[in-house]
Amino acid sequence: MRRLLDERYYTLQQNLEPHSLAINYRSEPAIIGFNNEFFSYVRERSEEHALVQGIFEPGFQQDFPGGSSALDSLGGHVELLFTHDDAPARRYAPTTGHYLAEMLPGYPAEAVLDYAESTCYLALQLIEQALADGYHLRDVAVLCRTRRQSRLLAKFLKERGFPIISADSLALQFAEVVNLLVAVMRVLHQGSDTLARAEALLLLDKVVRRLSPTPARARHIAEVANNKESSKPFFDELRSLGFDVNEQATGNLGLYELTEKLIGTFSLLGANAESDYLFRFLDLTLEFSLKYGNNLGNFLTHWDERKGSLSINAPGGADAITITTVHKAKGLAYGLVIVPFADWSLVPHAGELLWGRLAADEKPLPELPDVAVVRLNKTLTYTPLAEQDSEEREKTLLDGLNTLYVAFTRPRHRLYILSKTPAEPKKTTGELP
Template sequence: TSRVDSALADGLSSKVKSLVDYYTDGISSYNEATIVLRDIYMAAILGDVAHAVKVLTNAENSFVLADTGDMLMNVIGNDQTPFIYEKTGNEYNVFMIDEFQDTSTIQYRNFKPLLENSIAQGYNSIVAGDVKQSIYRWRNGEWSILGRLLESDFTEERVRDEPLTTNWRSLPEIVKFNNTLFTVLPGIIDRYPEFNGSLDKLADVYVNVVQSVPNDKKGGYIRIENVSSEDNDSRKKDGFKKKILSFLPEIIKQCQDDGYRASDIGILVRFKSEATEILDYLNRYSASISEDEGKRYNFNLLSADSLIVGNSDAVRFIVAAMKRIIDSDDSINRGEMLRYYHLTGLRGGGESVISFSLVGELEQKYFPLGYGEFLLSIKSRPLFTLSESIISFFGLNGEGSDVAAIGFFQDQVLKYMNENGSDLKGFIAWWEDEGSEQEIELSGEQDAIRIMTIHKAKGLQFKIVLVPFISWQFTPKTKGENFIWVLPDKEPLSIIGAFPVKYNKEMQGTGFERYYNSELWSSYLDNINLLYVAFTRAEERLYGFTFPRNKNEAGAILFSTLSASSSDLDIQTNNEMMVNLPDFLLSGGNVYEQGVKHRNSGAASAEMLLNADYPVFGGENRLRLRFSGGSLLRLDEEKGLSKAYYGTVLHDILGNIIVEDDIQGAVDSAVNDGLLPIGGAEETVEKIRKMISGPLTKEWFAPGAEVLTEPEILAGDGEIRRPDRVVIRNNQATVIDYKFGGERSEHLNQIKYYKSLLTGLGYQVKMAALWYVEQDKIVEV
């Protein structure tokens, strides 16, 4: 002890105190540096990618569409009358901006001058939104712009806040439930220890949540069940989900027994993966029910995934068959054909595993007789006819086929042909790049149960809403790639500016703590808002299921709110449009049930007239599609073709010929497109062979040159010019324009202009020629 006392007297005490002070002063900066260093390599990669994108866009004189807001903001600056709006050539005095709660800070800065100018000129503008439905923060939506910033940026005299206090969507019991739940729930969370001292209050966001209903509305029903089981498997997430899924068919059947249609039902989920689970389960259930139940109940389903045309097995089969036409030896594609053929449900006996060595044998076993010869025979047909031939031959157009997807696919085929021609390889490339991701356009009256995410449901409403998996986390993810941006305020980290770091508890006790707390509070707001959007979609009935596993999950928070006494929380619920939530708890507090189920009193919707199959018309007597108005000039086939029309057809055929070997295919395409009668095909082939056999014309269609047919050239006057043919050989260009009438002086001016355009583009023009095809005359310039 004496030695310790001696050491303390000699200055140990001050040294220890200095050491503690050094630790206390520096630990925050040390932890900040540790957090930043952990992700600095990722940030460096992001910086390199951003720099590469900037270099590329600058070189192409373009910019990333997502940067439009930043660009406008930089141009506008702080000008009160930004010139960019004046230069648009339009003048608007009044503005209405909807869904304003999802506006980003950059968007608001760009909108603000418009609003200020409108008000300054004595006009009124409207900003519509609901901060309780702000669920797009991940898209930079900022609720506080509507909640606070508008009132601070504009004087009180210039802003009038008008809450919409009447609910015209839902029945009274639904409205009372939501009024009470979303008054109590924010108040409970505001009392959480982690939000002590927070200036932001969730209750302030929900201050105007209470709504009334028109006097003529009665009824409404709510049932929320907290699923539990002694079964060990059911205590796991997958087990809980399986149990909840088993409840859904009975609820759907009960609702349809009460007079509701399938289209009156919306199933809302937090994640797309959950929508897929529900879709798969209900599809399997629908396939397993008896024929009588199948007639009595409608289990037709619509979801985002089911509306993606590329997800249709029938469409996948058609595309695989097209690929087979291009390359008949591709074993992988042949296996895909077999797989999708069975998945269409029109043929049984599909093997779960297909061995490449057995592909040929399985094709013989399952495909219609003569499939190989058939695919070869349709190779030269136009895209649309080729596709319809596949549909017909393989029986994809019968009752029970995926009519909507097949019809939409054929629409896309026609659209592609109009814009790009009948190129099978080109279509396959376009389909795989972008076409397969398009959503099938269906009538809003389609009688089917909708399955969608809560985000997609925003702005919609359903008579019956099911929320099967109320289980998402209210707290931000602390695992994985959940990054938030921080702005260090102390050197040396302040030098790097804004920086992305992973959200985790290590941020507490550092200079980043305010970002941690802000993200935590915002996450709770996001998830309360998600619950609000889901529950307020319901018009007449609301069903929900939870399987809480920890206190931060939506289900646990929901049931803790349902069991909370408003009086204990000092929250006023004596309004006639509110209820005491614990009064409606049953089954030991695991079921909340409010209201009574009534039969659907609304007028029944008219039955939809839907095609049960996809009709295909084959043979030479089928109607032929015309893709140009010029075809109207033709005469009937008994009298032959008009001279003007035949010239137009020859012009189109020549545009599809690169070398002499292409003549037959180009003529066949014209026949299949209905541009040329079948009887005239052979004569036309011989005529074209003769036309291109001359000394000059033979060179124009000889192999080994780069050939551009109707290339688009942007002229100095801003117009697009298209010479019929440009042949580039040995760095020298020959430009040719076809003519099918008499000689005119303007023809010479035209070909001279084409020559000057090519010269201006840096080409050495060897020859510019007018080819009067019918006269077999060439005029060189």
């Protein structure tokens, strides 16, 4: 089989005529010109890396329809924005590229933001400017390197009322209405679950009562939730707020009926934008009850095991901001793209592991195994693993550059790159000031 595959690959290679796609029909001239210059610069600065040279070869550059002269036109926009820890908590004006004297809402004079907060606020203000310029939310994409960064931006923008489409925004486990239902179910199943009591009351305030947290309310919730004797104070608290769960009767309902009862008790349907999550959760309770029965404890265990893979379908044609990883954006295009946290490392992280392979004549001791796991560090340069270490570093560099390329080539009209202000280069011994 292996030989047959090799022969077929050889046949394909002999008849393959590679052609570069010289014309970019997606992006405006300014974006094409920026990418041509940026990746040409990368190639020039990476002469020692054969893989980089092979990917970003001279024919790599692209033209705008109409010829290279069109690259001199004003179509499109590319902007690099740098921020840092201790950035001023002031409004940024995208039209002028300057910070204003006006403080961000809720921040006192002289307040500062860390790098992540500052990046989130810059993204927010770029989106607000795009809407003012006539873009729709569905035209905007925020492309992140990691899911953790995507979650951070999605949470930040969602808390400020922006509709979001992302892998996490579609997941049931991140829907607050679902988490409220699950928390109350946990208390019904095990009344001594103080963590579930606290979560239910906090989510009730946020999702249903639309109240901002206060120290006094937090102390009261803690007092109710931490009652060691009974769960009665918890359900009495719900009743005092106008939500009678009727725990004695409700706890004996089947899973689907219980879920319907709780949704009705808290008036969740129609009161927020998360109805799709409720219907999917109802489907889940029905599917489980038909297949495994109505045991609430078993269902909660099933939820804990499966919640990471449960989601709703993305609403078709929704006017919402797309937030996703760069990897998942391959092949897609958006009117306006924001690339936050564009400061990822192009070298392996300290402590990453390498599967080192040694030939028999390279082993310092004959009894050593043929393969061993070693940590990547500079000392490998002086060992028989130097070539493998170099290959691993080159692969990491290429992966980082490819991620940049995918992100930078997704926009049609505008590209905003948000990164960390570069640190001053360290002077080496003997270097002139």
